[in-house]
Amino acid sequence: xxxxxxxxxxxxxxxxxxxxxxxxxxxxxxxxxxxxxxxxxxxxxxxxxxxxxxxxxxxxxxxxxxxxxxxxxxxxxxxxxxxxxxxxxxxxxxxxxxxxxxxxxxxxxxxxxxxxxxxxxxxxxxxxxxxxxxxxxxxxxxxxxxxxxxxxxxxxxxxxxxxxxxxxxxxxxxxxxxxxxxxxxxxxxxxxxxxxxxxxxxxxxxxxxxxxxxxxxxxxxxxxxxxxxxxxxxxxxxxxxxxxxxxxxxxxxxxxxxxxxxxxxxxxxxxxxxxxxxxxxxxxxxxxxxxxxxxxxxxxxxxxxxx
Numbered sequence: 383x384x385x386x387x388x389x390x391x392x393x394x395x396x397x398x399x400x401x402x403x404x405x406x407x408x409x410x411x412x413x414x415x416x417x418x419x420x421x422x423x424x425x426x427x428x429x430x431x432x433x434x435x436x437x438x439x440x441x442x443x444x445x446x447x448x449x450x451x452x453x454x455x456x457x458x459x460x461x462x463x464x465x466x467x468x469x470x471x472x473x474x475x476x477x478x479x480x481x482x483x484x485x486x487x488x489x490x491x492x493x494x495x496x497x498x499x500x501x502x503x504x505x506x507x508x509x510x511x512x513x514x515x516x517x518x519x520x521x522x523x524x525x526x527x528x529x530x531x532x533x534x535x536x537x538x539x540x541x542x543x544x545x546x547x548x549x550x551x552x553x554x555x556x557x558x559x560x561x562x563x564x565x566x567x568x569x570x571x572x573x574x575x576x577x578x579x580x581x582x583x584x585x586x587x588x589x590x591x592x593x594x595x596x597x598x599x600x601x602x603x604x605x606x607x608x609x610x611x612x613x614x615x616x617x618x619x620x621x622x623x624x625x626x627x628x629x630x631x632x633x634x635x636x637x638x639x640x641x642x643x644x645x646x647x648x649x650x651x652x653x654x655x656x657x658x659x660x661x662x663x664x665x666x667x668x669x670x671x672x673x674x675x676x677x678x679x680x681x682x683x684x685x686x687x688x689x
Contacts, residue, residue, distance in 0.1 A: 391437045398430040399503055406495045417548075424547060427502075427622045434507050438514055448522075448578050449586045451515050452593035452640075458511060459600045462504045463607070469497045470613030477616045487616035494617075501614060502621030505604070509632035512601065516639050522578035532572055538565035539631050546623035562631075569635040576646040587647050594644035598637050605633035 405423055469475060475494050477487035489495045520532055542565050545558040582590055607614040608630045618626035 388437060388440055391433050391440070395430050395433050395437070395503070398426050398433070399499055402426055403496060403499055406489075406499070407492055410489065410492065410495060420548065424622065424624070427625060430503070431506055431510065431625070431628070434503075434510050435514070438507070438510050447586070448519060448582065449589040449593060451518070452590060452597060452643075455511055455515050456593055456597050456600065459508050459597070459604065462508045463600065463604055465504060466501050466607065466614050466617075469501060470617075472497065475613065477613075477620070486619070488620055495620075498617040498621045501617045502625050505608070505614075505618065505629045506625050508604070509629045512636040513632050516572070516635060519578050519639075519643075520572055520575040523581075524575070524577070528575060531568065531575075535565060535568035535572055535635070538568055539628070542631060543624040543627045546627050548623075562627075565631050566634055569631070569638055572635070573639040573642040576643060579643065579646045579650050582647070582650075584651070587651050590647045591644060591651070594640045594647060597640040598644060601633045601637040601640065605630060605637060608633060 402423055405419065472493070474491060475497050476490045477494065478490045480486040480488050489498055517532060520528060538561055542558065542561045545561065579587070579590065608618055608626065609615060615626075618629060
């Protein structure tokens, strides 16, 4: 994808964010509150997630080798966590209980509305980056059932997100809980797909161990922030309940997957020397074959053979 298209994608995402912000500010004053406009707002946010996914796919990160991809994701995740914590410390950022639901929280002022959207969009982007990287690693040297298992997780993920929409409040609660649990189980099942670890050199495995450990800790912390934080959780919920569920489930997926990556790479570390030796032997054979082709002209060799 060209740089111009990426810029257009970023502009489109920012434009959606501005429109949602304007709507939320108007809704905060009590001027409008219709089901149709709320549905359009929800669709706009879902559309922005699609644009983020396209932008992430076009960034070239998916073509990175595993250690570099892990390191890049770690930097992005830590940056977003620090941003969320810093915004939560702003003195003007606060939430108040919703009048009809004492457990639900809503922004108390315009600043909180803006901060909530920034946190939601930032964490959604991190969740998309994590999901795409995990998909790339899971599909490395994939087996017969790999695609089926990962697709099942995606179906459970999006079904769980859709059930958080206000339009589906009448759906029985046990159905939403069941799908949520199924998504977690499928995330754990996909975490055993660690075939990419075998093909790393010793140095790459050392980097992978370090990055996987910190990613596991970081996404576990991010998941706790989305579930228990006095700021992040209401910020995500007020911005978009489907986005909050999307971020939460993908934090579970990432923490579980990178935890398994840490263990798997640690156990494969003793075999790194054997793999590097085989790679060196194959490289030597390839170089020898190329050298032979350069030294001997096959056409001249055929011409000298007696008939």
